[in-house]
Amino acid sequence: MKVHESKDSERRFIISITLTSLILVAEVLGGIYANSLALLSDAAHVFMDIFALGISFFALRISARPSDDQHTYGYHRVEVFASLANGISLLGISIGIVIEAIDRLRNPLQVRTTEMLIIAIIGLVVNLVVAFVLGMRNEHTHVHQRRDLNIYSAFMHVIGDALSSVGVIAAAIVIASTNAQWVDPLVSFLISGLLLVSAYRILHSSLHILIEGVPEGLSIGEIKDQISAVTSVQAVHDLHVWNICSGTVSLSAHVVMDSASSEATSQTLRQINSMLEEKFNIDHTTIQLETDSKCCSSGGCN
DSSP, X not given: OOHHHHHHHHHHHXXXXXXHHHHHHHHHHHHHHHTOHHHHHHHHHHHHHHHHHHHHHHHHHHHTXXXXXXXXXXXXXXXXXXXXXXXXXXXXXXXXXXXXXXHHHHSOOOOOHHHHHHHHHHHHHHHHHHHHHHHGGGGGOOTTOOXXXXXXXXXXXXXXXXXXXXXXXXXXXXXXXXXXXXXXXXXXXXXXXXXXXXXXXXXXXXXXXXXXXXXXXXXXXXXXXXXXXXXXXXXXXXXXXXXXXXXXXXXXXXXXXXXXXXXXXXXXXXXXXXXXXXXXXXXXXXXXXXXXXXXXXXXXXX
């Protein structure tokens, strides 16, 4: 990540944490006063937003450190562990909301809808501002560039909270119109469902990177075909593609050539690397060029 991009992301995180903290105070106080579980559930979600943003900010600072003798890839994987922690936190808070909503259905409380509605609207507006602050870099992202999973996980926290605020607003309007107090815990169930979906997506992406799966949107078969199509390439074997972090993809491969001259190998290597960067946005490669005889004698062509 370039220095100016890192500093820009840090500024966006600081702004987001500040605004989200204001929402938390308002929703906790308002939820207690209004007896609204939906509003308190949203406040719990906001708290997890702050936790997620804090972890993501910390990960951003750590991952910007240069590589050293003990960490030759640098600290980019911290980003993935941060998003994993965010996913687990989403899962935990959603379970807690479900438990509380069940209890509220059994023992309903009278909800003060006016206060609930006002605070939820304020929360929605601020969440939309935070989502815009976190997501504005994505508007200029190249079509092949993988999104930063760390920022994406924090962004999903905020989007989920904005949707939760919409649910709280709807609940306040319905309760005020019909006095159906059960709508409040019902909306809490819906908020929990949104959290579970977000948690699944973030955990799936994080774990996929940690087990070094093929990056999302890439096909080993397609990459192999494109390398094989380069002039003088006979075959490709031992091809591996994985993420160092969500925005950095690495590739290693053995490429069999029909010529062993230094000029031919240099040209082929340049063509392969140029193609990989242009078509797949892969610029971190380790490619071993081999002659046909070497490959076949080691059994690598099979």
